[in-house]
Amino acid sequence: MLRGALASAPLLVAVLAERPGAGVPAALGAMLAGINDRPGSRRSSVSRLGAPALAGAAGMLSGSCLADVAGPGRSLVLVPLVFGVLGLVAGAVSSTGPVASACGTQVLVAAVIGAGMPLPEPGPVRSALFLAGAGWLLLLRSVLPSPGRRRGTGPYRLDGEREAVAAVYEAVARLLAATGGPGAGAARTALSGALDRAQDALNGPRLRRRASSSAERRLHARFAAAFPLAEAATALAWAGVPPPPRVADGPRRMARAVRADGACGALPAPARTGAGLRALDEALLGAAALFDRPPGMPLEAHRTPRHVPAARRALGAAGREYGLRVAVCCVASTLVSQWLHHAHWYWLPATAVFLVKPDLGPLLSRVLCRAAGTVAGAAVFAVLCLLPAGQAGWVGLIALCGALLPVATRHFAVQTAVVTVLVLGLVRLAGEPPATWARVVESLLACATVLLVGHLPLPGRRGHTVRAALDTAVAAAQRYLGHVLDVPGDQAARGALRRDAYRSLAAARAAIDLSAAELPAVARHTAGSEGVARAVERLVDTTTACAVQLVHRPAPLLAARLSELDRARTAAGAAAPASVV
Numbered sequence: 022m023l024r025g026a027l028a029s030a031p032l033l034v035a036v037l038a039e040r041p042g043a044g045v046p047a048a049l050g051a052m053l054a055g056i057n058d059r060p061g062s063r064r065s066s067v068s069r070l071g072a073p074a075l076a077g078a079a080g081m082l083s084g085s086c087l088a089d090v091a092g093p094g095r096s097l098v099l100v101p102l103v104f105g106v107l108g109l110v111a112g113a114v115s116s117t118g119p120v121a122s123a124c125g126t127q128v129l130v131a132a133v134i135g136a137g138m139p140l141p142e143p144g145p146v147r148s149a150l151f152l153a154g155a156g157w158l159l160l161l162r163s164v165l166p167s168p169g170r171r172r173g174t175g176p177y178r179l180d181g182e183r184e185a186v187a188a189v190y191e192a193v194a195r196l197l198a199a200t201g202g203p204g205a206g207a208a209r210t211a212l213s214g215a216l217d218r219a220q221d222a223l224n225g226p227r228l229r230r231r232a233s234s235s236a237e238r239r240l241h242a243r244f245a246a247a248f249p250l251a252e253a254a255t256a257l258a259w260a261g262v263p264p265p266p267r268v269a270d271g272p273r274r275m276a277r278a279v280r281a282d283g284a285c286g287a288l289p290a291p292a293r294t295g296a297g298l299r300a301l302d303e304a305l306l307g308a309a310a311l312f313d314r315p316p317g318m319p320l321e322a323h324r325t326p327r328h329v330p331a332a333r334r335a336l337g338a339a340g341r342e343y344g345l346r347v348a349v350c351c352v353a354s355t356l357v358s359q360w361l362h363h364a365h366w367y368w369l370p371a372t373a374v375f376l377v378k379p380d381l382g383p384l385l386s387r388v389l390c391r392a393a394g395t396v397a398g399a400a401v402f403a404v405l406c407l408l409p410a411g412q413a414g415w416v417g418l419i420a421l422c423g424a425l426l427p428v429a430t431r432h433f434a435v436q437t438a439v440v441t442v443l444v445l446g447l448v449r450l451a452g453e454p455p456a457t458w459a460r461v462v463e464s465l466l467a468c469a470t471v472l473l474v475g476h477l478p479l480p481g482r483r484g485h486t487v488r489a490a491l492d493t494a495v496a497a498a499q500r501y502l503g504h505v506l507d508v509p510g511d512q513a514a515r516g517a518l519r520r521d522a523y524r525s526l527a528a529a530r531a532a533i534d535l536s537a538a539e540l541p542a543v544a545r546h547t548a549g550s551e552g553v554a555r556a557v558e559r560l561v562d563t564t565t566a567c568a569v570q571l572v573h574r575p576a577p578l579l580a581a582r583l584s585e586l587d588r589a590r591t592a593a594g595a596a597a598p599a600s601v602v
Contacts (some may be wrong), residue, residue, distance in 0.1 A: 088439065209255060214569055252569055268301060
């Protein structure tokens with residue numbers, strides 16, 4: 022919230038310099054970067070905030086150039102055509118990952134604003150101001166310490182990474198405590214998510230290949246030591262036999278040691294009554310040794326393998342389906358808005374670009390939330406317009422909205438209301454007429470457009486996103502299984518393949534849950550996908566348990582899991598995978 026409030030500093034400087042129009046692109050860049058600002062490490066925030074900011078700056082420049090090229094006679098044809106092509110490309114790229122999705126959204130929104138919002142600055146200056154606003158927020162993210170940081174816990178630049186690694190050890194402890202009970206499945210899923218977040222936090226962009234400080238090398242070593250613990254805990258959960266309660270105390274002590282950057286202290290007494298508990302005890306002892314003597318470790322050893330290039334994913338069926346719908350939304354909304362307005366037409370297509378993004382929830386839900394949030398935000402802004410306030414008052418309002426934005430992102434309707442007030446304030450500072458209720462009407466038109474396009478029977482079979490995610494998860498599970506059967510002693514490669522399998526499975530489950538929450542006309546195209554995901558999950562868990570036991574005789578059980586997966590995929594209408602046994 023502090024970063025969000027301070028993000029309005031470039032706007033304040035522009036107002037004090039009597040150039041409020043120059044502060045609007047900078048404030049827009051800071052606002053969009055604030056929407057992407059999430060808890061995590063500083064290094065990972067460089068790509069999470071910086072890459073979309075660069076895409077938005079390019080979109081602002083291209084939109085401004087398009088406005089200069091398209092004269093009054095050609096704008097009704099050229100502008101929708103260009104936005105359609107840009108939407109097709111940006112939509113296809115958005116299907117490859119969360120950062121790419123943010124890049125696709127920002128390039129489209131900035132292009133629409135650059136082409137439609139009349140600002141005194143030329144296109145290159147607007148683009149530079151947009152990038153400066155986002156860069157200012159990224160600088161604040163890199164410089165300011167994270168909230169809740171304890172004193173004496175090492176350099177504050179690693180507090181996000183340290184918290185992420187500590188969360189992994191806590192998730193291991195919760196899984197051990199939940200083993201044998203009804204919450205074991207949810208605890209195992211939470212452990213997988215914690216490992217994903219820690220991996221993302223540690224694997225951000227860097228100038229040097231290896232860690233530059235002993236504290237960072239120590240943190241990477243402690244994260245590496247959590248992999249055998251997670252594997253052993255998963256094997257115990259698969260067996261369903263509750264371990265002694267004291268075994269969960271070891272990972273909890275290690276979590277506290279990671280946060281304090283100190284030693285883990287005495288470990289609980291071992292309980293070597295089975296293969297899983299023996300593996301857990303060995304993992305605890307190995308972690309304790311690393312906590313005492315952290316080795317220098319190359320950072321590349323724990324990166325998730327990328328088996329499918331981003332270009333292939335963007336050109337796949339899922340990328341083509343999403344890109345086509347984004348393109349149709351861009352063309353339709355631009356045509357409608359230009360038919361309604363000769364100027365200030367940017368609101369409707371910019372709203373449609375946000376709404377068509379599937380990351381924000383099911384289609385009907387996000388459309389209803391957008392409509393409710395826009396009406397609420399416009400009502401609040403209309404009341405504020407009745408109060409006597411100069412430019413300083415509007416800057417204060419925008420700073421308040423920036424501070425509220427991190428809290429508002431927890432619900433799309435609340436986020437929409439805050440963003441509506443913020444953008445209407447920027448429009449007021451830019452010298453445009455407020456037209457508050459006209460913006461409400463345009464937002465409702467955008468909602469109707471996206472709702473219609475989202476349910477259009479476009480060529481081809483629907484549900485490609487879910488099927489592509491399931492295919493990726495099945496392939497990752499097969500690679501993991503094949504490695505365990507062929508090279509059971511290669512623990513480093515096994516850990517990377519296991520992370521890839523669980524991460525792919527989590528992405529598939531997220532896509533399935535999103536599709537299941539859609540209206541029946543859309544949800545029916547992915548019926549039966551949950552059965553495939555359950556079969557993949559049981560196969561991966563069984564592979565992990567067999568890897569921990571280090572025996573080759575469970576192959577018949579693995580074959581049974583493969584047959585179960587084969588039947589589930591056949592029932593869901595997918596092609597059966599080739600067996601690797």
